[in-house]
Amino acid sequence: xxxxxxxxxxxxxxxxxxxxxxxxxxxxxxxxxxxxxxxxxxxxxxxxxxxxxxxxxxxxxxxxxxxxxxxxxxxxxxxxxxxxxxxxxxxxxxxxxxxxxxxxxxxxxxxxxxxxxxxxxxxxxxxxxxxxxxxxxxxxxxxxxxxxxxxxxxxxxxxxxxxxxxxxxxxxxxxxxxxxxxxxxxxxxxxxxxxxxxxxxxxxxxxxxxxxxxxxxxxxxxxxxxxxxxxxxxxxxxxxxxxxxxxxxxxxxxxxxxxxxxxxxxxxxxxxxxxxxxx
Amino acid sequence: xxxxxxxxxxxxxxxxxxxxxxxxxxxxxxxxxxxxxxxxxxxxxxxxxxxxxxxxxxxxxxxxxxxxxxxxxxxxxxxxxxxxxxxxxxxxxxxxxxxxxxxxxxxxxxxxxxxxxxxxxxxxxxxxxxxxxxxxxxxxxxxxxxxxxxxxxxxxxxxxxxxxxxxxxxxxxxxxxxxxxxxxxxxxxxxxxxxxxxxxxxxxxxxxxxxxxxxxxxxxxxxxxxxxxxxxxxxxxxxxxxxxxxxxxxxxxxxxxxxxxxxxxxxxxxxxxxxxxxx
Numbered sequence: 001x002x003x004x005x006x007x008x009x010x011x012x013x014x015x016x017x018x019x020x021x022x023x024x025x026x027x028x029x030x031x032x033x034x035x036x037x038x039x040x041x042x043x044x045x046x047x048x049x050x051x052x053x054x055x056x057x058x059x060x061x062x063x064x065x066x067x068x069x070x071x072x073x074x075x076x077x078x079x080x081x082x083x084x085x086x087x088x089x090x091x092x093x094x095x096x097x098x099x100x101x102x103x104x105x106x107x108x109x110x111x112x113x114x115x116x117x118x119x120x121x122x123x124x125x126x127x128x129x130x131x132x133x134x135x136x137x138x139x140x141x142x143x144x145x146x147x148x149x150x151x152x153x154x155x156x157x158x159x160x161x162x163x164x165x166x167x168x169x170x171x172x173x174x175x176x177x178x179x180x181x182x183x184x185x186x187x188x189x190x191x192x193x194x195x196x197x198x199x200x201x202x203x204x205x206x207x208x209x210x211x212x213x214x215x216x217x218x219x220x221x222x223x224x225x226x227x228x229x230x231x232x233x234x235x236x237x238x239x240x241x242x243x244x245x246x247x248x249x250x251x252x253x254x255x256x257x258x259x260x261x262x263x264x265x266x267x268x269x270x271x272x273x274x275x276x277x278x279x
Numbered sequence: 280x281x282x283x284x285x286x287x288x289x290x291x292x293x294x295x296x297x298x299x300x301x302x303x304x305x306x307x308x309x310x311x312x313x314x315x316x317x318x319x320x321x322x323x324x325x326x327x328x329x330x331x332x333x334x335x336x337x338x339x340x341x342x343x344x345x346x347x348x349x350x351x352x353x354x355x356x357x358x359x360x361x362x363x364x365x366x367x368x369x370x371x372x373x374x375x376x377x378x379x380x381x382x383x384x385x386x387x388x389x390x391x392x393x394x395x396x397x398x399x400x401x402x403x404x405x406x407x408x409x410x411x412x413x414x415x416x417x418x419x420x421x422x423x424x425x426x427x428x429x430x431x432x433x434x435x436x437x438x439x440x441x442x443x444x445x446x447x448x449x450x451x452x453x454x455x456x457x458x459x460x461x462x463x464x465x466x467x468x469x470x471x472x473x474x475x476x477x478x479x480x481x482x483x484x485x486x487x488x489x490x491x492x493x494x495x496x497x498x499x500x501x502x503x504x505x506x507x508x509x510x511x512x513x514x515x516x517x518x519x520x521x522x523x524x525x526x527x528x529x530x531x532x533x534x535x536x537x538x539x540x541x542x543x544x545x546x547x548x549x550x551x552x553x554x555x556x557x558x
Contacts, residue, residue, distance in 0.1 A: 104410070125404030129444060131383070155469045163455050165408060172451060176442050176463060181474070183462040184455060190434045194477065195460070 004245060006224070006252045008141075011148040012260040016057055019267055023058045031060040032116065032270050033082050035075065036094045037101070038068030043094050050092070053263045059089075059270050068098045075101065076109050083111040089277070090116035090270040113276040116269040119165065127173045134269050134276070139170035141261025142203055142224050143178075149250050151201065151222055153178035159195045161185045161212075161238070162205035167226055171203060192216070204238040212239040214247055223251040226258045283524060285503070285531045287420075290427040291539040295336055298546055302337045310339040311395065311549050312361055314354065315373045316380070317347030322373050329371070332542045338368075338549050347377045354380065355388050362390040368556070369395035369549045392555040395548040398444065406452045413548050413555070418449035420540025421482055421503050422457075428529050430480065430501055432457035438474045440464045440491075440517070441484035446505055450482060471495070483517040491518040493526055502530040505537045 023030060032054050036047050047063055054061040064078065075093075082088045091114045097103050107115075112122035118134040126133035146153060158180045162168040168184060175182045185195050187206070193216040196202055204212055205226035217223065227238030237254030245251055252258055302309060311333050315326050326342055333340040343357065354372075361367045370393045376382050386394075391401035397413040405412035425432060437459045441447040447463060454461045464474050466485070472495040475481055483491055484505035496502065506517030516533030524530055531537055 104408070121401055121404035121408060121410075123404070124407050125400035125402070128403050128407050128448060129383070129400060131400075155467050157470070169407060169452075169455075172463070173448075176448075176465070179465075179467040181462065181464050181468040183460065184451070185460050186455070186458075188434050188458040189460040191436070194436075198473065 004248065004250050006145050006149045006250050006257060008145060008252060008257040008260045011145055012264040014148075015144065015264050016053075016267065019264075019271060020057045022271060026271075026274065028274070029060050029087070030058070030089045030270055030274055031062065031087055032090045032092065032266075033062045033064060033088050034092045034094055035064050035066070035078065037066045037070055037075070037097055040096070043096075047094055050263055050266060053267055054270070057267050059267065070098075070101075072101055072106065075106055079106070079109040083109075083114060088114065090114050090273045092116050092266070114273055116266055116273055118170070118269065124165070124170075127170055130173070130177055134272055135174065135265070136166050136170045137262045137265035137269065138167050138205075138226060138258065139174060140265040140268070141258055142167070142171060142226065143174050144261055144265070145224060145252060145258065146201070146222070149222070151250065153180045153201075156180045156200040157183070157198060158201045158203065159183045159185060159199035160203045160205070161189075161192070161196075162226070164205065167205040202239075206238055208238050209236050210238075210240045212244065214240070214243045217244050217248055219247055220249040221247075223248050224258065225252050225254050228254060228259060283527065283529050285424050285428045285529050285536060287424060287531060287536040287539045290424055291543040293427075294423065294543050295332075295546065298543075298550060299336045301550060305550075305553065307553070308339055308366070309337075309368045309549055309553055310341065310366055311369045311371065311545075312341045312343060312367050313371045313373055314343050314345070314357065316345045316349055316354070316376055319375070322375075326373055329542055329545060332546055333549070336546050338546060349377075349380075351380055351385065354385055358385070358388040362388075362393060367393065369393050369552045371395050371545070393552055395545055395552055397449070397548065403444075403449075406449055409452070409456055413551055414453065414544070415445050415449045416541045416544035416548065417446050417484075417505060417537065418453060419544040419547070420537055421446070421450060421505065422453050423540055423544070424503060424531060424537065425480070425501070428501070430529065432459045432480075435459045435479040436462070436477060437480045437482065438462045438464060438478035439482045439484070440468075440471070440475075441505070443484065446484040481518075485517055487517050488515050489517075489519045491523065493519070493522045496523050496527055498526055499528040500526075502527050503537065504531050504533050507533060507538060 051061040082091050091110050107119050112120045118136040123133045160168050163186045196216045201222045203224045209229040225237035225239040229236050330340040361370050370389050386398050391399045397415040402412045439447050442465045475495045480501045482503045488508040504516035504518040508515050
């Protein structure tokens with residue numbers, strides 16, 4: 001069974017090791033600044049793990065916090081200051097922001113060359129146009145895992161479930177670039193199993209435990225499970241792993257599949273930002 | 280048979296009539312400026328028909344021509360001048376440009392609020408993000424025809440053939456916004472008929488005469504044929520119209536289907552640009 005598992009920890013480790021070497025060769029300190037607003041506990045944990053990962057590969061890390069009644073103006077001024085600061089390589093605004101803040105407006109203040117999350121309109125447009133861009137971390141991680149597991153994408157029938165700006169939508173562009181045929185399903189799709197039963201590769205990113213079972217997948221298909229669902233006593237993905245594992249060729253576990261790739265690609269994106277700014 | 284035909288001329292006429300009324304109510308002259316480079320005969324014809332359509336609905340039209348050895352710098356200076364000219368509502372650079380010119384660079388000089396073709400990175404990114412944007416004319420025309428023919432898109436299985444920046448890619452975003460399930464096929468797709476045979480709606484935009492025949496379509500499906508192929512003695516689409524017409528529920532003819540919608544949406548986009556600039 002083990003040879004079926006696409007090991008995200010292992011893939012992540014290799015990328016981080018290579019990154020560490022590359023960062024050593026750069027004759028400038030790289031620095032990621034994270035802006036965090038309010039007291040959301042999950043956000044604190046995520047930001048901490050990003051900081052830890054930066055330190056491990058040799059990227060300086062700074063967290064700037066604001067109270068949750070901060071105004072848009074104050075955030076905009078801070079981001080503009082960071083845009084103009086040559087010592088800052090990358091800027092990340094930890095989401096979600098409080099309701100009184102226009103998230104899209106704030107994200108688009110970030111200079112696209114410092115946009116480590118790849119969520120500015122400019123980076124989204126460039127990705128859609130197949131230009132060099134900063135790619136949203138989780139979507140990039142899915143492609144990394146497919147390549148790590150030697151999965152060819154050319155002419156493959158790939159089904160994406162979920163159309164978020166963070167995962168589903170950027171994956172459309174990334175998969176088309178690899179010459180896959182791409183179908184996008186979502187909450188309004190009526191005949192989901194008609195899609196999944198014909199898929200060579202299924203990428204599931206909806207946050208719905210056990211959405212995909214054995215009867216919905218093709219023999220020898222490849223499953224990338226992006227879902228991270230916190231149940232009472234454990235974490236699981238969108239795919240019923242135990243049910244499908246004997247039928248499919250390869251599958252990512254949850255945890256230990258796509259999860260570790262997200263922060264790894266944040267680190268990759270800091271280096272990409274440095275290279276963007278150099279040119 | 281006639282009730283099966285989605286009449287692009289008729290749809291176009293209604294939109295242009297409404298537009299004419301709207302333009303009359305605007306207390307400012309709208310003006311479209313087209314930049315054309317070189318002596319390409321097809322480009323001359325296209326630009327003429329754009330000019331004629333503008334005049335018909337009451338939009339001022341100016342064509343600026345350059346020799347095909349014009350430098351990027353000269354084009355950039357001209358576009359910047361037009362960006363800053365308050366009397367100019369929309370700017371269009373007629374493609375193709377000569378090989379020594381970086382097309383993408385030139386297009387992105389256009390202020391996105393004057394980008395009537397919807398091809399700047401900003402408008403592409405906004406469309407992808409489901410924000411208000413200028414939508415590429417032909418893609419917008421496809422959606423117009425589906426609505427004109429009372430075709431519901433929600434939960435429909437839509438297959439797009441062709442992944443161009445002008446048609447296929449913007450249609451992904453437009454169709455997802457309407458809650459359709461979307462599949463994108465292209466030259467590297469191996470089992471095209473597996474996709475088309477299951478499609479409620481097929482949108483074909485590849486430029487390949489007779490690519491789609493009766494055996495490839497589902498009973499009562501809806502076919503939008505974006506192809507315009509010039510054969511020896513006539514123009515035809517990508518779909519074998521005579522072969523499929525008795526099997527499908529609705530179909531666009533070529534000519535007289537999607538064709539007229541492209542210039543119509545250029546006119547729509549001039550008005551949209553005016554509204555963008557007002558806000």
